[in-house]
Amino acid sequence: MHNVIYLHTHDMGRYIGAYGYGVETPAMDAFAEQSTLFRHAYCCGPTCSPSRVGLLTGRTPHQEGMLGLAHRGFHLEYPEHHLGAHLSKHGFSTALFGIQHEFNGRLGDMPYGRIETGGHLDTPLERDKWATARACDFLKEDHDQPFFMSFGLFYPHRPFLRASEYKGRIRPPEVLPDVAPIREDMEDYACSVGFADECLGTVLDEIKAHGYFDNSIIILTTDHGMAFPNMKCSLTDHGIGVALLLHYPGNPTSGKQLDSLVSHIDIFPTICDLICLEFPEHLQGHSFVPLLKGENSKARNEVFSEVTYHAAYEPKRCIRTHRYKLILRWAPLTYPLANCDSSPSKSFLRQHDWPQNPLPEAELYDLVLDPQEQSNLAGDQFIEVVERDLRQRLMDWMRQTDDPLLSGHVERPAGALVNRNDSEEPGNTDYEEIKAP
Incomplete structure (x- = not known):
């Protein structure tokens, strides 16, 4: 063998x-x-x-x-x-x-x-x-x-x-x-x-x-x-x-x-x-x-990927096919900086106001015409059939795998260390208080 x-x-x-x-x-x-x-x-x-x-x-x-x-x-x-x-x-x-x-x-x-x-x-x-x-x-x-x-x-x-x-x-x-x-x-x-x-x-x-x-x-x-x-x-x-x-x-x-x-x-x-x-x-x-x-x-025909917690809470899921990518986010719709490792690259972008704007609930990309995933097509009428299909397939996968996000906010386990969403770095500070149930 x-x-x-x-x-x-x-x-x-x-x-x-x-x-x-x-x-x-x-x-x-x-x-x-x-x-x-x-x-x-x-x-x-x-x-x-x-x-x-x-x-x-x-x-x-x-x-x-x-x-x-x-x-x-x-x-x-x-x-x-x-x-x-x-x-x-x-x-x-x-x-x-x-x-x-x-x-x-x-x-x-x-x-x-x-x-x-x-x-x-x-x-x-x-x-x-x-x-x-x-x-x-x-x-x-x-x-x-x-x-x-x-x-x-x-x-x-x-x-x-x-x-x-x-x-x-x-x-x-x-x-x-x-x-x-x-x-x-x-x-x-x-x-x-x-x-x-x-x-x-x-x-x-x-x-x-x-x-x-x-x-x-x-x-x-x-x-x-x-x-x-x-x-x-x-x-x-x-x-x-x-x-x-x-x-x-x-x-x-x-x-x-x-x-x-x-x-x-x-x-x-x-x-x-x-x-x-x-x-x-x-x-x-x-x-x-x-x-x-x-x-x-x-x-x-497709792959799925997920984030719930990293350093901070950032619940999101995606489906990727050969041509399209759909990303869905759950609250909070803000970018937790603690989920990006400290680095000179991060410091440079922060000096230039990254990131400041609220994040979209949905992102849809045509990976053939937009391989860098820069032009969000979610909500565009001309591609709504594609978006509806991908949403259905992603939700079916979540239901089939008993994804806890379907029931709302996902609680962290007692004793787990999680940064507040306004923390700027992922170091061992600014943890949310976590209490045993």
């Missing part, structure tokens, strides 16, 4: 060389040449814990109770649904090296037989280096049963590593202005993702050196978009779009790029399909193995 190796970065989106961006990521680029690269893969929620829970349970974050961040007091209600738990039940050994974001408040629920996070070290740089070395040690060992290995990197999460010099030649994301402070911020991102790439390259080299490349399913992905304004915690493609590379023995689409829509929620059933394991009843995703084998031309 194949091993399953899950390689994941933090806050990377698709901003790597393999997706055509001007950052140097030679290890991931080389891996892309031996994998299927999905151009249109999307996360279940553009925040850390919900996105990972969606991927690792194959179910929507709100169904699993992960409506916010695990390190702030939100919990995965059904740890037995985790991919690691399912594989362990079927004879896999399980190991975690580096970060995870599903069990920060309940470490005892983690479904790993071996856990080495580097939490005793002082800096993210030291922890990522340590986790890389421990993962390589694991791969050098003899294994008498198939294994599930999760290797998680902190980078390129903020605070970024500093670039040794600023050349001012890197282009910011299209959603941000091309000005010196943001270019310098992007150069620090490039430095940070370059370090993550080195760590991944070291582990991938060890995978190949010990023969695991030929008998393993390897997933390389990230949780959500980059930690820049209008990206992370945003339901635009800048927030929900993710890099996704998949390798497995005999993959007929190895080295190819696919434009079909896929969701992180589809990875769990795809792994089960590839290794001929039963599908747990709780799964909401769909295997995209038929897509890889050429039996279907597309995996799905």
